[in-house]
Amino acid sequence: MQQFRHHAVQRLARASGLDASRVDDLLQEAQADRGDFALPCFTLAKELRRAPPATAAGIAEAFEPGDGIEARAEGPYVNVTVDRELLARTTMEAVAAQGDDWGGSAAGDGKTVVVDYSSPNIAKPLAFHHLRSTMIGHSLVQIYRTGGWETVGINHLGDWGTGFGRLLLAWELYGQGVDLDALTADELVDLYVRINGDIAEEQKAGGSDLDERGRDWFRRLEQGDPTARTLWARFRQISEKEFEAAYELLGVRFDCMWGESRYEARMPKVMQELREKGLLEESEGAQVVHFDTEGMPPCLICKGDGATLYATRDIAAAIERQEEFGFDRALYVTDKGQALHFKQFAQVLEMAGHEWAREIRHVPFGVIRMGGKRAKTRLGKVVLLVDVLDAAIEKVRALIREKNPDLVDADDVARDVGVGAVIFNDLKNRRETDIDFDLDQIVRFDGNTGPYVMYSHARACSILRRAGEPLRRMADVDTSLLKDPAEHALLRLVALFPGRVDKAREKDEPSEVAKYLLDLCEAFHHYHTKGGRDVDLRVLHEDAEVRAARLRLTDTVRQTMKCALGLLGMRAPTGM
Ligand code: ARG
Numbered sequence: 185m186q187q188f189r190h191h192a193v194q195r196l197a198r199a200s201g202l203d204a205s206r207v208d209d210l211l212q213e214a215q216a217d218r219g220d221f222a223l224p225c226f227t228l229a230k231e232l233r234r235a236p237p238a239t240a241a242g243i244a245e246a247f248e249p250g251d252g253i254e255a256r257a258e259g260p261y262v263n264v265t266v267d268r269e270l271l272a273r274t275t276m277e278a279v280a281a282q283g284d285d286w287g288g289s290a291a292g293d294g295k296t297v298v299v300d301y302s303s304p305n306i307a308k309p310l311a312f313h314h315l316r317s318t319m320i321g322h323s324l325v326q327i328y329r330t331g332g333w334e335t336v337g338i339n340h341l342g343d344w345g346t347g348f349g350r351l352l353l354a355w356e357l358y359g360q361g362v363d364l365d366a367l368t369a370d371e372l373v374d375l376y377v378r379i380n381g382d383i384a385e386e387q388k389a390g391g392s393d394l395d396e397r398g399r400d401w402f403r404r405l406e407q408g409d410p411t412a413r414t415l416w417a418r419f420r421q422i423s424e425k426e427f428e429a430a431y432e433l434l435g436v437r438f439d440c441m442w443g444e445s446r447y448e449a450r451m452p453k454v455m456q457e458l459r460e461k462g463l464l465e466e467s468e469g470a471q472v473v474h475f476d477t478e479g480m481p482p483c484l485i486c487k488g489d490g491a492t493l494y495a496t497r498d499i500a501a502a503i504e505r506q507e508e509f510g511f512d513r514a515l516y517v518t519d520k521g522q523a524l525h526f527k528q529f530a531q532v533l534e535m536a537g538h539e540w541a542r543e544i545r546h547v548p549f550g551v552i553r554m555g556g557k558r559a560k561t562r563l564g565k566v567v568l569l570v571d572v573l574d575a576a577i578e579k580v581r582a583l584i585r586e587k588n589p590d591l592v593d594a595d596d597v598a599r600d601v602g603v604g605a606v607i608f609n610d611l612k613n614r615r616e617t618d619i620d621f622d623l624d625q626i627v628r629f630d631g632n633t634g635p636y637v638m639y640s641h642a643r644a645c646s647i648l649r650r651a652g653e654p655l656r657r658m659a660d661v662d663t664s665l666l667k668d669p670a671e672h673a674l675l676r677l678v679a680l681f682p683g684r685v686d687k688a689r690e691k692d693e694p695s696e697v698a699k700y701l702l703d704l705c706e707a708f709h710h711y712h713t714k715g716g717r718d719v720d721l722r723v724l725h726e727d728a729e730v731r732a733a734r735l736r737l738t739d740t741v742r743q744t745m746k747c748a749l750g751l752l753g754m755r756a757p758t759g760m
Contacts, residue, residue, distance in 0.1 A: 275678050289331055455486060
């Protein structure tokens with residue numbers, strides 16, 4: 185579609201006398217029944233002091249058709265249409281040639297993006313809300329990679345900070361008699377929950393003894409106390425192993441597992457740099473950086489007791505990432521509650537003269553709720569990600585047993601679809617909207633669910649299997665036989681795919697791909713419903729030429745669905 189757009193822009197520019205870049209900015213995707221592109225003439229009409237419909241009519245009049253493109257004025261718009269057959273052929277050929285790379289481009293060649301995602305805090309379970317960061321980040325990595333970018337996925341594990349002092353204290357207080365080697369992730373969480381509970385109680389009563397002792401433990405850890413270090417290393421190991429299980433199930437892999445602790449050694453250097461550049465100021469014993477920006481609170485760099493902070497570690501980490509990868513863009517996928525933190529540390533870096541800090545982008549997302557409540561609690565039990573995934577897999581397994589009892593690899597499919605159900609629910613809405621999680625809804629095979637889009641793909645695979653004949657080479661396919669409006673609609677959507685992927689990348693918004701996939705699935709089912717009613721529209725038509733063209737079309741759609749699923753981090757089972 186992009187090459188047709190290019191031609192449309194050139195021709196519209198000639199017809200209107202406008203700069204091509206101006207036309208390019210104005211030209212939109214047309215509503216499906218209006219054509220392929222639409223040029224709205226409102227602002228133009230104002231400049232020309234003419235009525236918008238007259239402006240549109242004038243441009244359409246001067247438009248020279250060619251390259252398979254025609255234009256027509258409709259009210260205040262110039263609607264541009266690409267020749268159906270040409271679009272069908274070009275699109276089907278492109279999909280056949282590009283295969284699993286369809287939807288991608290080379291636009292990002294030579295550029296590197298670093299994506300910081302998942303990044304849970306250790307000694308806490310991988311809670312359900314971590315799914316959001318993990319899956320949005322994972323999807324963005326795929327979306328950038330297919331756009332030609334070099335990608336580096338980093339899990340910035342939260343393995344440092346005062347919370348660990350509390351955990352060490354918990355071990356001192358309640359860990360007597362527990363075998364450190366046999367300590368489980370669950371027990372670790374219990375320790376964490378218990379100490380936080382006790383500290384909260386104590387603070388309610390006005391005390392601060394436990395809190396102080398926790399801080400003390402953290403200081404010991406920072407100063408390299410061997411007992412503190414050994415315990416900490418073991419806690420980290422237990423957590424990491426626990427996280428691995430969930431990542432494995434989700435099919436997520438990181439290029440770097442660089443925790444916050446990694447930056448401890450760099451802290452003095454960061455502090456020195458900020459001091460030399462005259463950015464550090466003392467405030468109530470702490471070291472802070474003040475901003476000129478009205479209403480922006482100072483960034484806390486170092487506490488009175490010398491302990492460094494989350495922001496300081498992020499400053500050090502960003503410097504390392506720039507040194508190591510020379511990134512052109514750095515994404516940080518976290519909940520929107522952290523927006524200020526990212527603004528602050530990026531601004532500190534800019535003030536310190538690091539121009540690349542302008543390419544730091546926070547990619548925020550909303551909260552996930554279960555039954556109207558936040559699926560995240562500091563005290564008490566959290567909803568574990570693995571448990572949710574397991575529950576979804578179980579539900580899907582039951583559904584498959586009922587719908588398709590003979591499916592051979594039912595266990596694998598149930599796992600892929602169960603996990604896919606959870607992922608799709610997470611990615612189908614704009615990331616900043618808060619989402620509700622209702623297990624029974626998300627595993628349904630109908631509605632806007634993961635199982636539905638995965639089933640659509642499996643259905644296309646099953647039609648191709650049932651045909652029992654090899655796909656013809658594109659050169660031997662007569663695309664002019666694809667005449668039905670439902671076929672045009674499908675091909676148009678397929679042609680739009682690369683543009684939608686670009687948009688997803690521009691906005692760091694995987695939901696663009698998810699929404700696109702829903703549209704494609706709907707168009708596909710519509711086509712089949714029509715074929716169910718009218719034998720002449722069946723894919724497996726008795727005429728061999730028609731059948732060959734429709735099978736190719738089906739494969740084109742199948743391939744596009746598979747690529748879209750892949751960009752969302754979902755698997756694409758061929759039967760379910
Ligand atoms: N560990 C943090 C949390 O769980 C998220 C870290 C995000 N990444 C970063 N570089 N700050 O909230």
